[in-house]
Amino acid sequence: MKIAYLGIDLLRPVLDALLAEGCQVMKLFTCPVDNVTETNAAVIRTARERGIPYTLERITAADLEALAAGGCGLLVCAGYYYRTPVTDAFPMVNFHPTPLPVGRGSWPMPRLILEGAELGGVTAHKMAADFDTGDILLRETFPLDAREDHRTYMEKVYQHIPGMVRALVRTMPEVLRAARPQGPGEYWPLPQEADWTVAPDMDAAQADRILRAFYGYECVYRDASGRTELIGGRVVPGGGPFPVRGGHIEAERVRVLP
Numbered sequence: 001m002k003i004a005y006l007g008i009d010l011l012r013p014v015l016d017a018l019l020a021e022g023c024q025v026m027k028l029f030t031c032p033v034d035n036v037t038e039t040n041a042a043v044i045r046t047a048r049e050r051g052i053p054y055t056l057e058r059i060t061a062a063d064l065e066a067l068a069a070g071g072c073g074l075l076v077c078a079g080y081y082y083r084t085p086v087t088d089a090f091p092m093v094n095f096h097p098t099p100l101p102v103g104r105g106s107w108p109m110p111r112l113i114l115e116g117a118e119l120g121g122v123t124a125h126k127m128a129a130d131f132d133t134g135d136i137l138l139r140e141t142f143p144l145d146a147r148e149d150h151r152t153y154m155e156k157v158y159q160h161i162p163g164m165v166r167a168l169v170r171t172m173p174e175v176l177r178a179a180r181p182q183g184p185g186e187y188w189p190l191p192q193e194a195d196w197t198v199a200p201d202m203d204a205a206q207a208d209r210i211l212r213a214f215y216g217y218e219c220v221y222r223d224a225s226g227r228t229e230l231i232g233g234r235v236v237p238g239g240g241p242f243p244v245r246g247g248h249i250e251a252e253r254v255r256v257l258p
Helices: 009-020 041-050 061-069 109-114 150-170 172-177 204-213
Strands: 002-007 024-029 074-078 092-096 119-126 136-143 218-223 226-236 247-256
Touching: 002 009, 009 024, 009 041, 009 074, 009 150, 024 041, 024 061, 092 150, 109 150, 109 204, 119 150, 136 150, 136 172, 150 172, 204 226, 204 247
Parallel strands: 002 024, 002 074, 074 092
Antiparallel strands: 092 119, 119 136, 218 226, 226 247
């Protein structure tokens, strides 16, 4: 099957699974990234190794027309920053890392952890004009641990992707016929710096929950001396350079912010 693919490295297992199913990627659309916490190097490397044309330019309606003219049978989106025009020329499917309609939005995983949700999941749904609102095609859920962090959450997402991609590709007519509306849902806005900021007067449990929710991404420690970026932070007992009430923070990467 000829397909088009939209995404960055965050959900790269979707691309890997499509290729394992023998799909021919006509073109790969990715996005500019910071190459610190978000990367596109892996999907670009795959494109180069397999001779797949790729671009960092935003996909347009003209691109969809060209894909349709070339025989595209499916477009798959998995972690793409831009709003995508929608066509009826071929199915367009987005993989979203929550059990929709819970957690619509471009970065919902931290909120699930911050709120202590019991379930996470991954959903394949039809793309629609409004973000994350299209009919559900496939959905799988999994329990969240008491100490879940962003990285372990995504590892669970990755475990479910190959089987979902297999079902989509091998039984696509049946999957499309079984599409069901999401029903009411809520769009979760993109987290802001206040959401990932910790401070000395913060309780250790609250600080640790924030650090877990954004684990692998930038968190900010704010005190009287200024702001420090912490990536891969954990609250541990005892004293240290980044104290909170009941412990201190150790981090994989530390950078003083201006």
